[in-house]
Amino acid sequence: MRLERLTAQLRPCPAWQAIDLGFALARAWFPALWALWWCTALPLTLIVLALAWLHSDLWLLALWWCKPLYEAPLLLWASRALFDERPRRGALPGMLGAGLRPRLLPLLLWRRLSPRRALVLPLLLLEGLPQRARRARLRTLAGGSASGWLTLVCYHLEAILWGGMLLGLYLLIPEGLPGIDLIAALEDSAAPAYWISSACYLLACSLIAPFYVCAGFALYLSRRTELEGWDIELAFRRAPPPPAAVLPALALLAPLLLAPPPAEAETWPAPEAARARIAEVLDSPDFGATREVELWLPVADPAQRSTEDAEATWSATPPPWLAGTIQWGLVTLGAIALLILIRALWRERSPRLPRSARTEHEAAPEPHSASPIDHETEIRRLLAADDPGAAIGALYRASLERLDRLGLSLPPGATEGSCVQRASARLPHRVGVPFAAIAAARQHAAYGDRDPSAAHVERLLSHWRRWQGRTDAH
Amino acid sequence: MDAPRRDIATPPPPLDTLRLRETPEGIDLGLRVAGAVPRALALALDLLIRLGLYLLLLPLLALADLGVGLALLAVFAIEWFYPVVFEVWRGATPGKRALGLRVVHEDATPVGLPASTLRNLLRTVDFLPAGYALGLVVSLADPDFRRIGDLAAATLVVHDDRPAPRRGPASTTGQRPPPEFDADTRAAILAFAERAPALAEARRIELAEVLTAPRGVRGGAAPALITAWATWLDRGAPDGRAA
Numbered sequence: 202m203r204l205e206r207l208t209a210q211l212r213p214c215p216a217w218q219a220i221d222l223g224f225a226l227a228r229a230w231f232p233a234l235w236a237l238w239w240c241t242a243l244p245l246t247l248i249v250l251a252l253a254w255l256h257s258d259l260w261l262l263a264l265w266w267c268k269p270l271y272e273a274p275l276l277l278w279a280s281r282a283l284f285d286e287r288p289r290r291g292a293l294p295g296m297l298g299a300g301l302r303p304r305l306l307p308l309l310l311w312r313r314l315s316p317r318r319a320l321v322l323p324l325l326l327l328e329g330l331p332q333r334a335r336r337a338r339l340r341t342l343a344g345g346s347a348s349g350w351l352t353l354v355c356y357h358l359e360a361i362l363w364g365g366m367l368l369g370l371y372l373l374i375p376e377g378l379p380g381i382d383l384i385a386a387l388e389d390s391a392a393p394a395y396w397i398s399s400a401c402y403l404l405a406c407s408l409i410a411p412f413y414v415c416a417g418f419a420l421y422l423s424r425r426t427e428l429e430g431w432d433i434e435l436a437f438r439r440a441p442p443p444p445a446a447v448l449p450a451l452a453l454l455a456p457l458l459l460a461p462p463p464a465e466a467e468t469w470p471a472p473e474a475a476r477a478r479i480a481e482v483l484d485s486p487d488f489g490a491t492r493e494v495e496l497w498l499p500v501a502d503p504a505q506r507s508t509e510d511a512e513a514t515w516s517a518t519p520p521p522w523l524a525g526t527i528q529w530g531l532v533t534l535g536a537i538a539l540l541i542l543i544r545a546l547w548r549e550r551s552p553r554l555p556r557s558a559r560t561e562h563e564a565a566p567e568p569h570s571a572s573p574i575d576h577e578t579e580i581r582r583l584l585a586a587d588d589p590g591a592a593i594g595a596l597y598r599a600s601l602e603r604l605d606r607l608g609l610s611l612p613p614g615a616t617e618g619s620c621v622q623r624a625s626a627r628l629p630h631r632v633g634v635p636f637a638a639i640a641a642a643r644q645h646a647a648y649g650d651r652d653p654s655a656a657h658v659e660r661l662l663s664h665w666r667r668w669q670g671r672t673d674a675h
Numbered sequence: 676m677d678a679p680r681r682d683i684a685t686p687p688p689p690l691d692t693l694r695l696r697e698t699p700e701g702i703d704l705g706l707r708v709a710g711a712v713p714r715a716l717a718l719a720l721d722l723l724i725r726l727g728l729y730l731l732l733l734p735l736l737a738l739a740d741l742g743v744g745l746a747l748l749a750v751f752a753i754e755w756f757y758p759v760v761f762e763v764w765r766g767a768t769p770g771k772r773a774l775g776l777r778v779v780h781e782d783a784t785p786v787g788l789p790a791s792t793l794r795n796l797l798r799t800v801d802f803l804p805a806g807y808a809l810g811l812v813v814s815l816a817d818p819d820f821r822r823i824g825d826l827a828a829a830t831l832v833v834h835d836d837r838p839a840p841r842r843g844p845a846s847t848t849g850q851r852p853p854p855e856f857d858a859d860t861r862a863a864i865l866a867f868a869e870r871a872p873a874l875a876e877a878r879r880i881e882l883a884e885v886l887t888a889p890r891g892v893r894g895g896a897a898p899a900l901i902t903a904w905a906t907w908l909d910r911g912a913p914d915g916r917a918a
Contacts, residue, residue, distance in 0.1 A: 221709060221820070351712060442855075442889055
């Protein structure tokens with residue numbers, strides 16, 4: 202055993218970390234190990250297929266039971282590769298026969314279902330001890346190792362890969378093509394789907410086997426490293442040799458000479474020389490360097506400020522009254538802004554609406570609202586044009602304008618009804634009545650499509666004229 | 676940290692699960708990446724714990740539709756936030772803690788909220804097509820055993836370092852080891868002193884002679900000499916310099 206040629210870093214570690222190291226080894230050697238697995242498994246697959254024709258469940262069971270046969274060559278290969286001696290092609294037949302050695306028979310019989318199979322395999326294959334010693338050895342090696350968990354988890358990993366492959370196939374086969382019947386793939390051993398499922402399981406086994414074997418091997422190695430101090434031996438072998446000047450005779454005396462604590466044997470440099478040396482070392486760029494940075498800082502000291510002002514190159518200083526003027530100007534502007542703001546807020550709060558908003562509920566009263574005379578001529582013109590509907594509208598608008606002038610505030614968009622309600626509530630009765638009649642006629646015309654007769658409009662117009670006269674006097 | 680010594684003639688560094696991350700202070704932190712087996716067991720444990728939490732939700736179903744709604748909300752929260760909360764808060768879910776695992780960023784800093792959220796959201800991708808099959812394949816193929824979520828979030832699942840029990844101070848002053856021993860050899864000397872009681876007597880002498888035979892010490896005196904060296908190293912030199 203040549204520990205110098207180890208291709209893996211071995212150190213005593215908990216079982217989980219040993220298993221992880223095994224997975225790392227399997228990952229590095231995966232192509233060779235996978236090919237080797239199939240080299241043994243494929244001929245056997247075909248032989249068993251011939252024997253158990255049409256019995257796919259028996260076929261799979263036989264292949265599954267023979268797993269140790271394919272795992273032994275993997276372990277042999279890994280044990281050589283660990284010491285950097287990858288087997289050549291010529292050694293292949295010998296390796297493939299590794300699983301057939303008689304001492305591996307227990308693995309195919311009563312040890313087949315042992316959860317420690319991964320750990321037993323290196324013991325049987327690589328050590329070849331007589332049976333009694335083997336049992337004691339296994340007890341020593343298995344202490345504290347997680348080989349049972351390894352076997353359990355690896356069975357589940359196989360199952361996950363198998364299920365993933367089967368379900369992936371099922372989902373990825375396009376509609377219209379003959380798909381896989383998942384129920385038959387699990388239960389009906391005569392169905393073609395079962396054969397596909399079995400093939401998937403075999404593939405999953407082949408993928409997990411290198412990891413399983415290497416993880417068991419790593420558990421074995423980790424335990425031996427712990428028990429035999431492999432890592433210490435390796436480090437001791439790499440230790441620097443004793444200086445050539447020391448002759449063997451002197452070397453024999455060396456432990457005796459070194460027996461007292463030899464602290465005083467060393468010579469120390471003088472303190473001054475040491476300080477100079479320290480300063481020299483600290484000067485090196487490894488311990489930092491100086492660099493210049495420019496930045497602005499407030500001048501706290503007034504004396505310093507005056508000297509700096511004197512040194513300043515400014516030719517003209519601003520007149521002293523300028524700052525005061527600017528200050529008062531800013532204060533005045535601020536006061537004005539405050540006043541404007543207060544005024545705006547006051548307006549916002551007041552219930553009075555701007556004039557334009559109050560007349561919004563009628564479309565375009567403005568051009569015709571110059572004077573009562575204008576209203577009357579407009580109404581008469583509309584009557585003459587035989588359009589009493591438009592005439593009553595114009596009369597209504599003129600009345601609204603009148604109400605507005607009387608100080609009755611009407612919200613924008615107020616209906617005729619609410620205008621009448623407000624007018625009767627706020628104005629004296631005799632003032633409100635003519636407006637109610639005008640509004641009623643206007644409502645009939647606008648919404649009921651019943652235009653008033655020209656005579657009715659005439660009558661209302663005369664009422665309105667009187668009303669206007671009264672309210673003017675009022 | 677026993678870094679592998681390399682020069683041009685030597686083969687590539689040995690396979691290992693230890694990943695070194697250098698801190699700004701120039702110190703190498705060792706991360707032992709965790710593989711599929713412990714992680715699968717941690718996942719199964721977490722699954723059991725979540726199942727227990729779901730059983731606690733069963734009385735909610737007595738409240739008819741309201742209860743079903745509340746239960747569904749709780750299931751959503753547990754399914755998606757259970758790993759994130761535990762990873763950000765304690766560094767690992769209870770299942771991972773039981774297996775001695777921890778989630779860290781790739782630079783060995785503790786995992787943060789964005790990375791943890793990302794790696795746990797991508798569990799849905801790792802799950803495809805059934806039972807985390809895709810995550811398993813990716814994890815087996817990746818040198819650091821990362822699944823897709825870990826690759827996207829730049830995180831690692833590592834074995835937590837449990838502090839080793841320290842030996843008590845020795846009563847003797849020990850013996851100064853030869854000056855030509857480098858750091859690796861000194862570390863091995865200390866390791867020998869710690870593990871010597873567990874080794875067989877013959878193996879202990881054989882092992883010690885590897886180091887002491889070139890210096891002329893053989894037989895039962897060899898382990899004693901190395902233990903004396905280790906005592907000297909462990910106490911530090913009398914003038915206070917680190918050994």
